[in-house]
Amino acid sequence: MLAVQGVSRSFGGVYAVRDVTLDVADGEVCGVIGPNGAGKSTLFNLITGHLAAERGEISFLGRRVDRLAPHRRARLGMSIVFQAARVFRGMTVRENVMVGLHGRTSAGFVAAALRLPRHRRDEREIAARADAALDRVGLSEWADRPADQLPIGQQRALQLARALCARPRLLLLDEPASGLRGQERERLAELVEELRAGGLTILLVEHDVAFVTRLADRIVVLDLGRVIADGPPAEVRNDPLVLAAYLGQSA
Amino acid sequence: MSAFLTYLLNGLAVGCAIALIASGLVVIHRVTGVVNFAQGTFAVVAGLCASSLLGLGLPHGASELAAVLAAAVAGLLTGLAAVGRPGTTPLSSLIVTLGVGVLAYAVEIVLWGDQPRSAPGLAGSVTVAGARIQTQHLLVIAVTAVAFAALALFFGRTYLGKALTACASNPYAARVVGIDVRRMGLLAFALGGLLGGLAGVLVTPMRPISFDSDVTLIVNGFAAAVFGALTRPVITLAGALLLGVAETMAAGYGYGSHQLEIALGLMLVVMIVQAGRRPAISQEPT
Structure with a gap:
């Protein structure tokens, strides 16, 4: 790999x-x-x-x-989670996860600005993918909040959701446990175990x-x-x- | 009273032209972190192109469109010089844009000479509530309104707009999610050129434009953009309108030769206030 x-x-x-x-x-x-x-x-x-x-x-x-x-x-197919909080300010948590997928959809400017059906279908599809990823890392309740308001542990979870949403072949984690408290660390470990069980290379x-x-x-x-x-x-x-x-x- | 209203409406039109210049500055700064000192040049190029094309007998509309596209190409070329090489710091890019502006003087003098040129705009005027306003001024206001609405839609709703915003917010993370930050920077410069060009073709019928008109344009545009901390389009628009009205009032009531000083003074005050609040030009290091 x-x-x-x-x-x-x-x-x-x-x-x-x-x-x-x-x-x-x-x-x-x-x-x-x-x-x-x-x-x-x-x-x-x-x-x-x-x-x-x-x-x-x-x-x-x-x-x-x-x-x-x-x-x-x-x-x-390399997805990365950084130690530092690398979130996009001024966007909601869900938008943060969706942004990387935008380049992979087809609808253009006119379709998006006018909210044409094709754009709405794309938008629904990637929003659903983003929500699934957020659910997986336990951030569902935060989806509509501004990303910069998240505590540090959740910001890392957000990066993880963003990384998973891209359906990576290889997941790269940089010091994922640093700065996390016991319980957050345990949840992260369980998540990594789940991902490994799903066959993801990490x-x-x-x-x-x-x-x-x-x-x-x-x-x-x-x-x-x-x-x-x-x-x-x-x-x-x-x-x-x-x-x-x-x-x-x-x- | 009707004199006041006339000055106000004319001032709004002047302010709109400033807003278009400023919006280009904001778009480029938001995405790349670069303060683009060649922004006034894009307007000059478009204005001079429009006057030449109209002089050649091309119809209105086509000439202006071609001139705006020429400015967009100028923007793209400036972008290639300033942010085309990955790893260029925003500060180095800023110096490059200054250099491009100076180089553009030479090119413009060779192509168009050093005399101011004008271009016919919309003729005639209309009377609104007892105040006369030139049709060209109404056109400027309308185009600016449309341009700002389109920008808001573009950044707020489209994928490309979101990707551009992502680059602005955190270029490092943007790369990680697969966004080509360099290409987005070039796109921002082209968009900045387009907006500058729009300002140029609209201003040229109002006041003749020459190769060195970019200084006045950039000073005004920069003052408005700084008002919006170089990142916020709506506040920039408000600042530009304020500036336009203030300058026109000053000119109307007999201080016509001090327009530039007013812009500079306002810019200084705003910069001092902004610097006191928080660093206006702050960004996470990449």
Whole structure:
């Protein structure tokens, strides 16, 4: 599904990500963990296209994507949920979810402005899809509220609804659990489990080791920009290199 | 009293022309975060094109339409220069639009010379409640009303309008949902050119236009756009009408040579007030 091959990126001569190789198989939940400054966010941005790799290749669904702009990668089927609240202000929650689907409908300006039948049919269809996605993440009651009024946890749920609405092949989650309280975190974990059961491929970049260990089929550990371990959670957990990296961090 | 009413109605017409310039600024700024200093140039290009085409014997309507389309193309080209390269910061783009404006002077002088040109508009006048108003002024008011209504429909109801709004609100997230932010920016510039061009062809019959008329136009338009914090079309319209009426009143009651100073003064006051409230030009970093 996703293949990252020998990718590097430096800032001011210091490597944030160095020669990283990782594969995400179809239907797998892959977790990427690492201490602060390990290069998790940089790797995430390289995969989404918000940063350009200096070396290496990234393939998605068998196609080179490392020179494609972020919106092109999104259209290929990568959906992204950011840690930061990236909602569209001045729109309702439902409109926020619908906006990404607009480009995929057919009715033009005249049809939309005059509310012609074809436009109304499109509109109903994507509104229904948006509502289904909102229901799934537990935001149904908020659908008609302005998106910027949502608390941080709900804003992340909104991003998740927006991502799911696009019917992604690969869901990319950047620190989805950060800033969430216990109950919200539990709901998020249950949702990810549901999505995995539905066969969705997920790449989860996360600081919270317990959260990743619970959800991931496989964990990749980054430290100082390099991959230091790659394997099933139980195996990675007891890896001496990983333990050293985390102990070094806390000491 | 009827003199007052005449000034008021004429002022509204002047204000409408300003509003069209300002709306172009707002559309471009909302979507790209760029303050487009070439906005007045679009009006000049359209005005000069219209006068030439009419001079060649093309009928009314066709000439104006072609001139407005020429301005839209000018807008698109400006957009290509200013935001065509991904990763250009709004501040760099702003400087590029200034450069485009200066370059346009040279092109305009080569094509049209440096003398002011006029174009015939709608002749005649009508009397409303004892006040005489030129038909051309009524036309300006009508076109502006239609243009603002169309803009509201476009941004409020259409998918493309929503996508443009999304780019304005959060370009980062817009990319993530598959919106081509660069293309939307170019579209905004073309739309800005169209609106500027509309202002140009409407103004030219009222006051002759030359290559450097863009300064007056942009100062007025910018004052109105700043009034609406560069993002809010309705407040911009209100600001433009206020400005138009204030300037016409000043001219009518004997301070005709101070119109530009009034616009500048108002702009300064509004900017100071806006800056005190919150950063008017604030956007999430991409």
